[in-house]
Structures are given as C-alpha cells and as structure tokens.
Amino acid sequence: MPNEYYVLIVGYIFGFYMAWNIGANDVANAMASSVGAKAITIRQAIFLAGILNILGAVFIGSHVTNTIRKGIVSTEVLTDPHLALIGALSALLAAAFWVSFATWKSLPVSTTHSIVGSMIGFGIMAGGFSVINWTKLAAVVMSWVISPVFSIVIAFFMFKIIIKLILSKEDTFIHALKLSPFFIGATFFVVVLSFLFKTPLGKKLALGPYASFLVAFILAVSFGLAGMKALRWFIKKREGGAETIFRRIQVGTACYVALAQGANDVANAIGPLAVIYFLVKTGGVGATVPVPVFLLLFGGIGIACGIGMAGHRVMETMGKKITALSNTRGFCVEFAAATTVLVASKMGLPVSTTHAAVGGVLGVGLARGLEAVNFSIVFKIMLYWVLTVPAAAVTSMVIFKILQFLL
Amino acid sequence: MRVPFFKMFMTSPFEGLQEHAEKVMECAWAFQQAMECYFADKCKTFEEFRQEVAQIESQADAIKRRIRGHIPKRTMMPISNFLVFRYLREQDQVLDAMEDSLDWISYRSESRIPRELEKDFALLVDAVIDPIEQLSGLVVEARLYFKKFSEKQRVVVKNIIHTLRRQEHEADNYEDIIKKKVFNMEVDAVTIFYLVRLAETIGSIADHAQNAGDMMRAMLAK
Numbered sequence: 067m068p069n070e071y072y073v074l075i076v077g078y079i080f081g082f083y084m085a086w087n088i089g090a091n092d093v094a095n096a097m098a099s100s101v102g103a104k105a106i107t108i109r110q111a112i113f114l115a116g117i118l119n120i121l122g123a124v125f126i127g128s129h130v131t132n133t134i135r136k137g138i139v140s141t142e143v144l145t146d147p148h149l150a151l152i153g154a155l156s157a158l159l160a161a162a163f164w165v166s167f168a169t170w171k172s173l174p175v176s177t178t179h180s181i182v183g184s185m186i187g188f189g190i191m192a193g194g195f196s197v198i199n200w201t202k203l204a205a206v207v208m209s210w211v212i213s214p215v216f217s218i219v220i221a222f223f224m225f226k227i228i229i230k231l232i233l234s235k236e237d238t239f240i241h242a243l244k245l246s247p248f249f250i251g252a253t254f255f256v257v258v259l260s261f262l263f264k265t266p267l268g269k270k271l272a273l274g275p276y277a278s279f280l281v282a283f284i285l286a287v288s289f290g291l292a293g294m295k296a297l298r299w300f301i302k303k304r305e306g307g308a309e310t311i312f313r314r315i316q317v318g319t320a321c322y323v324a325l326a327q328g329a330n331d332v333a334n335a336i337g338p339l340a341v342i343y344f345l346v347k348t349g350g351v352g353a354t355v356p357v358p359v360f361l362l363l364f365g366g367i368g369i370a371c372g373i374g375m376a377g378h379r380v381m382e383t384m385g386k387k388i389t390a391l392s393n394t395r396g397f398c399v400e401f402a403a404a405t406t407v408l409v410a411s412k413m414g415l416p417v418s419t420t421h422a423a424v425g426g427v428l429g430v431g432l433a434r435g436l437e438a439v440n441f442s443i444v445f446k447i448m449l450y451w452v453l454t455v456p457a458a459a460v461t462s463m464v465i466f467k468i469l470q471f472l473l
Numbered sequence: 474m475r476v477p478f479f480k481m482f483m484t485s486p487f488e489g490l491q492e493h494a495e496k497v498m499e500c501a502w503a504f505q506q507a508m509e510c511y512f513a514d515k516c517k518t519f520e521e522f523r524q525e526v527a528q529i530e531s532q533a534d535a536i537k538r539r540i541r542g543h544i545p546k547r548t549m550m551p552i553s554n555f556l557v558f559r560y561l562r563e564q565d566q567v568l569d570a571m572e573d574s575l576d577w578i579s580y581r582s583e584s585r586i587p588r589e590l591e592k593d594f595a596l597l598v599d600a601v602i603d604p605i606e607q608l609s610g611l612v613v614e615a616r617l618y619f620k621k622f623s624e625k626q627r628v629v630v631k632n633i634i635h636t637l638r639r640q641e642h643e644a645d646n647y648e649d650i651i652k653k654k655v656f657n658m659e660v661d662a663v664t665i666f667y668l669v670r671l672a673e674t675i676g677s678i679a680d681h682a683q684n685a686g687d688m689m690r691a692m693l694a695k
Binding site for chain 1: 478479480481482483484485486487544545546547548549550551616619620621622623624625
C-alpha cells in the first residue's frame with residue numbers, strides 16, 4: 067500500500083527533525099561547561115559532540131526498543147496494524163511539535179518526557195484509559211525525580227572529594243595529578259560497562275556480570291594510569307594548579323557526556339520511527355521491535371546535524387555566560403550528568419540529559435562550589451515535568467484524530 | 474536560541490562586592506587629600522575633594538543597588554544572601570562616614586582645628602585609612618577561599634579580619650585622646666560639640682570597616 071510508504075517518509079522526516087532538535091538543544095548541556103571553562107573551543111566542541119553522539123547512538127543506544135516506551139501503555143492497542151501506524155506517527159509528530167514549541171519559548175522541557183507523553187496520548191485514543199499502566203507511569207514519574215537527585219548527589223560528593231583531597235591542599239597540581247587516574251578511570255569504568263551491557267557488541271563477547279565488572283575495572287585502571295602519564299607528559303606548566311589538570315580531563319568528560327547523550331536520546335527520535343518502519347516492512351508488531359543499525363545511525367546523524375547547525379550560536383552565548391564554572395566544577399557537573407544518564411538509560415528509565423545536567427550544577431552549588439546559581443530553575447523544571455506529559459498527550463490525541471480521518 | 478540550562482548561571486555578587494570595595498579605596502584616597510588640605514593653612518581644594526568623595530559615593534551607591542537588585546530570592550550561594558547584604562551595607566557605610574565627615578567640616582568651613590589637636594586628628598585620619606586598605610584586599614582573598622576552601626587561605630582571610638579589629642581599636646584610642654583633650658580645652662561649647670562630633674564621625678569609618686570584617690567572618694563559618 068503506497069499510503070504506508072508516505073507515512074514512513076513522514077516518519078523519517080519528523081524522526082530526523084526530532085533528532086535535530088535534540089542535537090540543537092541538548093548539545094549545550096553536554097559541552098557547555100567544557101566550553102565555558104575554556105577546556106575546548108567551540109569548533110572542537112561541535113566536532114566532538116557530533117562524532118560522539120553518533121558513536122553513542124550506534125554503539126550504546128538500545129538496539130531493541132519497546133514499541134511503546136517503557137510499557138506504559140499496554141501492547142493490546144497495537145493489534146490493529148493500521149491503528150498502530152497512525153498512533154506511532156501521531157506520537158512522533160506530537161512530540162516533535164511540543165519540543166519545537168518549547169524551543170521557541172525556551173521552556174525547560176525534556177525530549178524524553180515529550181515522547182512518553184505523546185505515547186500516552188495515542189494509547190488513550192486507541193484503547194481508552196484502561197490501557198494505561200498507571201503503576202508503570204508512576205514509576206516513570208519517580209525516575210524523573212530520581213535522576214536529577216542522583217545527579218545532584220554524584221556532583222555533590224565528587225566536588226567534596228575534590229575539595230578535600232585536592233583543592234584544599236598546598237600544592238593542588240601534584241595532588242590533582244596523583245588522583246587523576248581515579249577520575250579518568252571512573253569515567254572509563256562507566257563507559258566500558260555500558261558498552262558491555264545490552265549492546266550487540268557486548269552480547270557477542272558474552273561476558274557475565276562479574277566478568278564484565280572485572281574487564282571494565284581492569285580497563286579503567288589501565289586507562290587511568292595511561293591518562294596520568296599523558297597528563298604528566300603534556301602539562302609542563304604547573305602554575306594553574308589543579309585547574310590545568312582538570313582542563314585536560316574535562317575534554318574527556320565532555321566526550322563522555324556526548325556519548326551518553328547519543329546513547330540515551332537517540333531512542334526518543336527513532337523509537338516511534340522504528341515502530342513505523344517495522345509495521346510498514348512486516349505488517350505487524352510485537353511488544354518490542356529490533357532497531358536496525360541504520361536507523362540508529364540515522365538518528366545519530368540527525369543529532370549531529372542539529373549540533374552542527376545550531377551548536378555554534380548556542381555555544382557562543384554560553385561561553386560568555388558560564389565563566390563562573392572553573393575546570394574542577396565543570397568536571398563534576400559533566401561527570402555526574404553523564405553517569406546518571408548512562409546508568410539510567412541502561413536500567414531502562416527514561417531520563418532527560420537536561421535534567422541530569424541541571425542536577426549536576428545544583429550538586430556543585432550545594433557543595434558551595436559556585437558563587438551564584440539561580441535555584442528557581444528547579445521549580446520551573448518541576449512545573450514543566452508536570453506540564454509536558456499532558457501537553458504532549460493532548461497534542462498526540464488531536465493529531466491521532468486528524469490522521470485517523472485522513473488515512 | 475535560549476537554553477534553560479544557562480539560566481542557572483548568574484553574575485556572582487562577589488564581583489559587585491569587589492567593585493564596591495575598589496570604590497571605597499578610591500574614595501579613601503580623595504578623603505585623605507581633603508583632610509590633609511583641611512589641616513593645611515591655606516586650603517582651596519577642600520571643596521573639590523569633598524565633591525569628588527560625594528561623586529564616588531554615589532557611584533558606589535549605584536553598584537550597591539545593582540548587587541541588591543540582582544540577587545533573586547532563590548539564589549544559591551556558598552553563603553546566605555543575608556550576609557552578603559549585611560556585608561555590603563557595612564562596606565557602604567564606610568563611604569557614608571567619609572562623606573559625612575567632610576560634610577560636617579563644610580558646615581563650619583571657617584573654623585580650623587586648634588593647633589594642639591592637629592597632630593591628633595592627623596593620626597586619627599591615618600588610623601582610619603589603614604582599615605580601608607585592609608578592606609580592599611578582603612573580598613579578593615575571600616573569593617580565593619571560596620574557590621579552593623583551603624585552610625591556609627581561610628587563615629589569610631581571618632588574619633585580615635583580625636588586623637581590621639586591631640586597627641579599629643587603634644583608631645578608637647586616637648578618638649578617645651581627642652575627645653579627652655577637647656573637653657579640657659578653654660573653648661566655647663559649639664567648638665567642643667563640633668570637634669567631638671568630627672572625631673566621632675571620622676572614627677566611625679573604622680567602626681564600619683571592622684563591622685564589614687565581622688560579616689566576612691560569619692561568611693567563613695564552616
């Protein structure tokens with residue numbers, strides 16, 4: 067049926083648009099602190115973020131997507147392929163509209179929450195309120211609160227550790243250098259673990275959880291020590307103290323955030339697209355669908371395009387705005403955000419990179435690390451947590467009705 | 474494109490405090506010139522310096538208002554915003570006291586300080602300038618502490634506060650000497666009132682500098 071191919075094309079367009087939005091908006095969260103702390107230039111940031119988002123999307127991004135994200139809506143609404151097709155398309159459109167509206171109005175919303183909301187809207191239209199799994203929904207709502215809190219806690223303790231062991235010492239340079247394997251290693255540990263769990267690459271290696279931990283640990287230690295050697299080699303001037311060391315380490319953490327972002331956010335753009343793709347190709351759909359690698363690549367490229375086109379402008383403003391963030395602070399923010407996002411996405415929780423990044427900044431602020439942080443953003447974010455889901459859901463419902471009439 | 478993430482980062486009030494402290498320092502210099510001129514025999518530039526002090530004071534006032542206007546209720550800082558406001562208030566009163574002293578003199582510009590008190594007044598003025606010099610370094614050093622949280626830097630800041638306290642005490646002594654002498658002089662009551670009030674106003678410069686130091690001490694509390 068050619069009609070379905072049109073749907074697929076529209077799906078591609080809006081999937082790409084969604085990915086573009088993620089790239090344009092969220093790149094700031096990933097690279098802001100590094101650019102602000104002058105660890106990397108804007109050009110380098112855009113290049114790194116683009117490449118690493120693609121890598122994260124393709125290699126760590128989940129290759130199996132739940133047809134309805136996180137099982138909030140029961141799969142019985144998908145028994146009619148025609149209805150499912152319309153539903154997936156309207157969910158994608160609704161999320162894309164809501165995200166671009168939010169971008170226009172500069173509201174702190176999450177792409178993840180938008181897609182969850184629009185899926186709920188479709189579920190209600192297709193099967194009524196009974197198909198919504200309220201306990202699951204409650205769990206998801208909890209995870210939105212938990213992820214920033216998790217990020218706050220990591221950033222808080224990371225910064226306290228840095229104060230205690232490095233900054234408060236006489237010679238911060240030498241202490242930072244001595245402890246650098248720990249910071250580099252911790253980053254590698256999480257990255258390697260997320261590679262090993264739930265990715266095709268990890269499956270091929272077929273390591274048990276203990277073996278995975280061991281491998282990750284060994285790799286982390288060796289990379290950490292190698293990193294220290296490299297730092298010792300590269301940095302000759304020690305006037306800047308700990309900050310010069312962390313400036314180099316921050317290049318790594320910026321990459322870490324970009325990688326985590328690609329892995330986490332690609333599903334927001336191409337999750338519904340994968341459903342459409344599957345329906346068009348096979349005519350039916352189960353509880354989960356495999357996501358072809360080329361779709362992940364497609365999403366990754368979409369994000370990279372968004373970064374490339376809008377990144378420059380975003381980063382220019384932020385480079386000026388967040389001069390307050392020194393390298394040690396920036397490291398804590400990025401480390402906390404990326405760790406939260408990677409761990410949560412591996413646990414299957416829909417978290418927002420923006421919220422994780424905000425949590426990181428607040429964590430450092432609570433540890434008395436920043437001279438002034440505007441706390442009111444937290445209340446704004448909470449308000450939009452509450453607003454995003456219904457708004458996306460209602461939009462999705464309206465689009466669903468229109469599409470049902472048209473197709 | 475406006476990104477909500479950046480809305481979290483705001484201009485640090487410490488920057489303003491530092492700017493304000495620099496204004497205080499600038500003002501102190503003009504104040505000293507004015508006082509020296511007043512002590513000298515034939516002074517013509519006193520009024521000029523008094524105007525300069527008034528001008529710097531109003532510039533500092535603008536900085537003060539800017540700082541106060543840019544700390545919203547839900548600002549997260551390493552110290553409570555109450556302390557920032559109190560510190561700023563005391564630092565600003567240093568300026569006010571300098572301006573008040575010169576104004577007081579200008580109300581009775583024909584009068585001169587009796588010869589036997591000239592030296593004491595000169596000593597008092599020098600004694601209140603010293604704490605102002607300390608004050609200018611205070612914000613800079615405190616900012617460094619809030620960057621590194623090292624015990625050594627904390628001691629540096631505490632030492633400045635300690636010095637402020639000592640210097641205020643010295644200024645108090647000079648003030649007392651002047652007052653004692655004034656009451657033992659054979660002059661009319663108006664002159665006595667004038668001189669005592671002048672000594673007190675000049676002395677209050679050091680008081681406010683010390684109070685600012687005390688506020689900073691509260692900020693350092695762990």
